[in-house]
Amino acid sequence: MELSILTLCYLVGSVTFIIGLKMLSNPSSARNGNLLAAAGMTIAIIGTIFLYEEDGKKLGNYPWIFGGILIGGIIGTLAAKKVKMTAMPEMVSMFNGMGGACAALISAVEFDHIYQANKTLDFGNMADFIPAGHYLTIIAGAIIGSVSFAGSMIAWGKLSGKIKDMSFSGQHIVNLLVLLLVLVAGVFTYQYNVGFSHILFYTTVALALLYGVFFVMPIGGADMPVVISLLNSFTGVAAACGGFLYNNKVMLTGGILVGAAGTLLTILMCKAMNRSLKNVLIGSFGGSTASG
């Protein structure tokens, strides 16, 4: 019975996200839309804390959970209330990075869980213990979350003037190489024996962080909102990976919804600036971006 109430909570959450997003795209209802989505989120979170159970076991560690929510809530509210109006976009970027970090951390814990359970079997490959689909959602969450986190932090630094634009010739080739390395490391983590895959997993995460930095570094400050929007949709996809991992519908709906809407929004923002997305992402090389 309790579980079905939780399902209802998640259903309410998913629907409020969709309606909230719809209302957000209309000036007269935007504010209510935001509040509606927030209400849905609250229901989903409270439902998870008190009703979620796996194999008949409820969640534990309540002091840690409430402590974390309290700390995050206070810092978040204060930061969001105090920020100057002109500094809003960088604040959004920062919060977006936090979401990405959250997704990456979830993947790290889940990976550690698998590793701890199997590490005594030193000669087996990761592939022998977990199904490919399950591993894929973990590693995808880790990679996308890390890229989003590192990228958002750089975007935040750039908007607040702490980090300067930096690009060197052939950077997009370096970027592609790093991305390739990330994918290779991700595949090797699955194929190697369990004892070593632990190190490989963290290598993958580190490379993904590096890619996030390289990805945003050369993009000009004026194009930052577009990049933040793109990273926003990345984080959405990372959240959806978590949804797959736990078979959790509200995470999946919220994540994919933001992933799709964020991608479209990125394109719309580019159009509003009279530029193409490709132009924003690679146009900055060589320093002749002014004409677009």
Added chain:
Amino acid sequence: MEAILAWIADNQQMIYIVILMIFVGIEVIGHVPSVLHTPLMSGANAIHGVVIIGAIIVMGKAEPHNYVALILGFLAVVVGTLNVVGGFVVTDRMLEMFKGKKKSSK
């Protein structure tokens, strides 16, 4: 190949949701006026804060003596909450400003 098919069969419902949500996401914000781009981005940012649910689950499942899981999970809950709470509050402030501007221009 078999593994992929098995995975699709296992996650059939989820895959349907993914596909439908892609269309809903695109459809829902299709006609957004450009003044609302930034608030919408911010609102969407707050919505993907649902990852916090995953963080809560990870935290709640952690063994009491597995400190790696406890610490990483705790961090995940903190940053996830930052994303949700900060995201919604910032969006609200943005829209508040927006409303004031609109009134004064009328």
